[in-house]
Amino acid sequence: MEKVLKKDNLRDWVIALSSYEVHAPAFEDEVWNFKQVEKPEDAALDHTNTVKPPKDFSFPQREVYCEFAQKKGEAPMVTETLPALAAPKVVFGVRPCDGRAGPRNDTVFSKEFDDIYYWMRRKKVAQVGLACNTPPSRNCFCTAVGGSPHSEDGLDVLMVDLGDSYLVKALTKVGEEIVKAGGKALGNASAADKKTAAKAKADAEKAPMREIVDIKTVPENLQKNFDSEVWGEMAQACIGCGICTFLCPTCHCFDINDEVTNVTPLRGQRVRTWDNCQFPDFTMHSSGHNPRNTLGARLRQRVCHKFLYFVQNHDTYQCVGCGRCISECPVGIDIVAVVNKVAHDVG
Amino acid sequence: MSDNIYLPKMGRIIDVNSEVEGARAIKTFRVEFVNGDGFDHECGQCAMLSVFGKGESMISIASSPLIKEYKQFSIMRVGRVTTAIHDMEIGDVIGVRGPYGNNFPVEDWKGKNLIFIGGGCGLAPIWPIIQTAVLQRKDFKDITVFYGGRSSRDIMYAKELEKLRGDAEVHLSIDSEEEGWNEFCGFVPTNVMDKSPSPKNAIAITCGPPIMIKFVIQNLKGAGFEDTQIYTTIENKMKCGIGKCGRCNVGKDYVCTKGPVYSWADLKELPQEY
Secondary structure, eight states: OEEEEEGGGHHHHHHHTTTSEEEEEEEETTEEEEEEOSSGGGOOOOOSOOSSOGGGGTSOSEEEEEEEEEOTTSOOEEEEOOOTTOOOEEEEEEOHHHHHHHHHHHHHTSTTSOOHHHHHHHTTEEEEEEOOSSOSSTTOOGGGGTOOTTOOTTOSEEEEEOSSEEEEEEOSHHHHHHHHHTGGGEEEOOHHHHHHHHHHHHHHHHSOOOOOTTGGGHHHHHHHTTTOTHHHHHHTTOOOOOHHHHTOSSOOOEEEEEEEEETTTEEEEEEEEEOOTTSGGGSOOTTSOOTTOSHHHHHHHHHHIIIIIHHHHHSSOSOOOOOHHHHTOTTOOOHHHHHHHHHHSOO | OTTOTTSOEEEEEEEEEEEEOSTTOEEEEEEEEOTTOOOOOOTTOEEEEEETTTEEEEEEOOSOTTOOSOEEEEEEOOSHHHHHHHTOOTTOEEEEEEEESOOOOGGGGTTSEEEEEEEGGGGTTTHHHHHHHHHTGGGSSOEEEEEEESSGGGOSSHHHHHHHTTTSEEEEEESSOOTTOOSEESOHHHHHHHHOOOOTTEEEEEESSHHHHHHHHHHHHHTTOOGGGEEEEOOOOOSSSSSOSOOSEETTEETTTTOSEEEHHHHTTSOSOO
16 A cells, blocks of 8 residues: 655644554654654654664563562562553654564564563554665665665555655555554555655665675674684774664663562562673673673674574574664774674685 | 463472582572472473572573472572572472473483583583483483582582492592592593593483583593584573573574583584683
């Protein structure tokens, strides 16, 4: 289903989606981030890309697994806290790279064991994508990892900027419902609209972006150069802040901790929070032994997870080329440069 | 709650035995499930134990799958959760979720000679196989157990090992000489070299500190064992136990799901980062 939406009518579409919680990028504190739309007239799609990816709609930074209470000498009482009441959400302005992160995260949170917390949220999130006619960041490289600035993968709806209007393409059943809900706010797409969108796509795919050299040979070369000293050299400046993984749309590592709110009688919560392979204690055993005890080993883990291990396990890269980890790294560690160096330039 | 993989079942501690005292104390706990809950396990699998308010810790199940009444865990006191477990007594309730991971292919080993090589706390993960082999003694040929601790006070399962002697050849060792110690003095890999077990129709299963495993494998290779005849079980820090939280991987494998049990033929193919 393809429709056309006059830019001025975005407000009416948002109003028509009143049975959903609508989110869209908002510029606050000097950065773009997804925010719940309070006033439909504020909804706009003139962002570059958000600093934080939309992964936390399904995988929030903090998820309470259960609450527990225990009186001394008695068995613990555990109450499950599922996000069953999470409101259905429509997220506008998802860039195609972030759209492609969705299916990758879905794989991680299903596989042999379904993660009920993730899926309860995920099933209620509809992603309305906005194609990139020009790369929103100087560090974009979606085309290097099999994506496209107009990729539909993982999105429910894709919008393409046509100038004064958007071409709106429903991609899933949920997407069709959302487009239909818009009613008269959206009109029928003409052949000319579709032609303009196709041209925008062709132009966007030709736009210069960061490049990974000979990507098909990257996994085998990373494996071959696993013991290279270059890892350590390229990680030398790393301060271990972990921003690269926190802002990554596909990084899914997490921690589980008990937070005690009352000591006697014991009360508290078991909580999942995002965690980070760049922290030394991420892998440190209680004994003090640490399998990844150097900066180089931890950088290697981040890169190999995305460009080697995930490929071995799921036959696709676990990187969608959004470039956030490059743009936001305080010391300028650049995953594209690291991959190119280790895969192709190690003697 | 049945499809929530993160919520533990409840188990009651029915027996506590102090194996080793001191800074590296080891205690053995027997846990029976309450509320009609429970699960079966295979040799080599692990369970995530929980002390609410402290957290969770992945511990290998140290009893044979043939024993249905309880699950046994032998735990060294090293961190926050294991310290809390050491403070628990008979009757206390502990959270248990699992079983996690793959298992030793014990069925395939029937009719073979089994050689067990353990060090320190590393006897616990291979104990279920020893116990199973003894309970099904006729199904297996010779059973040999090498086990060593730093000193005689660090020997776990001391009574059980003595009881084993009718069914198995037992070779104990301690790192350095002590008065009254009549068995081998020296490291476990050296004891293995000293007794030189035959690789013929044999499977060697080893678990212990990483450095011990490394030299045991080296010595077994020297004695003519093939990579496919050597098995070990490895541990890493774990949080989820189900291949999602991202920290226990060795290369492409999450040890919690693809491991912890590996033949050397498989383990040597992974990056040696564990």
